[in-house]
Amino acid sequence: MKYITHPGDIERESMAIIERNTPGLANWPVMEQAIVKRIVHTTGDFNIAPLVKIHPRAVASGLKAIHQGCTVFTDVNMVLAGLNKKKLAQFGIRTACRISDPDIAAEAARTGRTRAMIAIQRAGTLTGDIVIIGNAPTALFALCKLIDTGAARPALVIGTPVGFVGASESKELLVALDKVPYITVAGTRGGSTIAAAIMNALLYME
Template sequence: MDFHTEFKPLTVQPQEIEEKSFEIITEELGAHDYTPEQYKVVQRVIHASADFELGRSLVFHPDAVRAGIEAIRSGKPVIADVQMVQVGISKPRLDKFGSEVRVHISDPDVMQEAKRLNTTRAIIATRKASQEDGAIFAIGNAPTALLELIRLVKEGQARPGLIVGVPVGFVSAAESKDELLKLDIPFITNIGRKGGSPVAVATVNAISLMAEQQE
């Protein structure tokens, strides 16, 4: 075997690579029950993760995509649980509508309060962000952030426009998503332990792209 044979990609054009990837995803995913709008999210999540099982596990509140588009077009902020989510979301598309991504996990007051209460920064950051009525909450890393947001919603202390709750992990990740499924407000989540910042990013980017295309 010649280990020195040069591999040549089919194309090096970003748009062509994405289009070909989407063709492969559509072919390999096969039949599904997602609406056309929901499928745009599923497609980008699979594109970001190369994980068809994860893509098939996505669950949408019936109003989720519409609510997310309306939030972005109304200039509502996207609240990220960690910086990894913040940096991955397309800023230019949000800028068009006066929207932005905010993350409070490293705010000095959040860190100080978390230390004082001996709790996670994710919980305190969520409490701080809960004042943003109508915002999109994009949680890809911290199950404690999602659980705290759910508690605040149940108690009437938070009114998100959309919750993208896809934290990854072995401790409380799946359970937090199960709790999210019980809420009667717009959400996008998935079943099980899988998820992560790239999934949250892909979901928000898919929605912001649809918001942009409505113009």
């Protein structure tokens, strides 16, 4: 059995297959196509493309934040693990995830709220930063509330929490608010790998 072994060749062939088989891909602007292709590549599913929602200012706002050396704040460490470290360093981007902080854990135990939710509530204004929520719907609900009240104003929200309790609803709320640029995947599907893939797609747009 013959198969491709060169990493560059594997990626090029993967993207060519995605371009041939993803419904409606050509209808997206070129930069947004790159994001959709990364999501398809990560999930191995051509049919996820119609679920992707990208705010009209998302790419421009995200790239501006990246080139200004923003902080990337994530809900879980798994998202951080999937980000391209070389690209983050190239742009001087700082990363933060407070879900494992002892004070966050203590407050979660005391109040019965999720650690991800409390971490977002304690993240500050997030002005000019990129927030990536790839796992916890409660974190996205909390962020939406902060955005709605004007307490937080990130440059971009990548919101792809996954699951059957609150994930779809939290993403619907993010889109309905329409107060900050966002990238999301409608419905119950999502996860840290998709969230990281979206951020990496932006990092590759030098």
